Amino acid sequence: MPRRRWTRPRHLNARWRKPRTAFVFAGGGARGAAQIGMLQALVARGITPDDIYGASVGAVNAAGFAGDPTAAGVERMAALWRKTTSADVFPPGRLPATMRFLQQREAVHGNDGLRRLIEAGLTFDRIEEASVHLEVVATSLIDGRTQWFTYGPAVEAILASAALPSLLPPVEIGSEVFIDGGVVDNVPIGRAIARGAERVFVFLCGPLRYTRHHYRRPVEAILTAFFIAIHAKFTRELEHLPAGVEVIVFSVDSDPVSRYDDFSGTEVLIAAGRANANTILDFWEAGGRGSGTNRRPVSDPVELETTSGEAG
Secondary structure, eight states: OOOOOOOOOHHHHHHHOOOOEEEEEEEOOOOOOOGHHHHHHHTTTOOOOSSEEETHHHHHHHHHHOOOHHHHHHHHHHHHHHOOOHHHHOOOOOOOHHHHTTTTSSSSSOOOOHHHHHHHHSSSSSSSGGEEEEEEEEEEEEOOOEEEESSSSSHHHHHHHHHOOOSSSEEEEETEEETTTHHHHHOOOHHHHHHTEEEEEEEOOOOOOOOOOOOOOHHHHHHHHHHHHHHHHHHHHHHHHOOTTTEEEEOOOOOOOOOOTTOOTHHHHHHHHHHHHHHHHHHHHHTTTOOOSSSOBOOOOHHTTTTTTTOO
């Protein structure tokens, strides 16, 4: 009589199966350095993604990590961030930036510096060659459509995703022209969930809740209004998560960087991102959760601890 093969009961398979996990990298300019510290905390605990999504500077970091999702890979990214200066990304021209705002041109800065930075951080040529499934988002300048790049030349797609309007020029890919993906989806958790993610780790470049910012220059006022609008979309998505989806949010305070071209706070931001991620992960691994089937996002241990006993 043939030996009967033992199989785990279906309910146990469901219990022990690893949830499909996504890393979602938000936009945030020079503050993207904080995401490196967050990655350091996750990799140290052996937490890995099945899928990676990125917008704007988050697309740059997402692609860097997707190519080498290891501790060594993250340290390579950290080293690249630490040596990056404003002049590397936004090379100064013959005229001051304030004067270039008034010229007839596509953008204040060219994107050659950003291109070199992206190329230095990539370990693959095409998006589909990444070690982990990668998607980056850009915005169509023709009709405002969300464009997700899942294959094709990686540098052009990432450059398009990070083309901040007025500051960096649009990027032509095929027959279309694209600008920063953050315009339409700066924190793309909706894309991750729609693609089957059951557990989503979100890498913000600023605070979870908007706080008033005292800007000193008109360009900062424009960028502040832009980030208020895109932050509101993310907040609404958090309030309407599908049942069975868990979201863990990492964030950092507004300080120390306020200017889009200020890379002087890189080391502080890396440390702040790592500290916040470790605090959130300590709480999460100890069983901290929002209540009910449709779980609240894990983002603020103090606040969540006060609601963890609710019925649901």
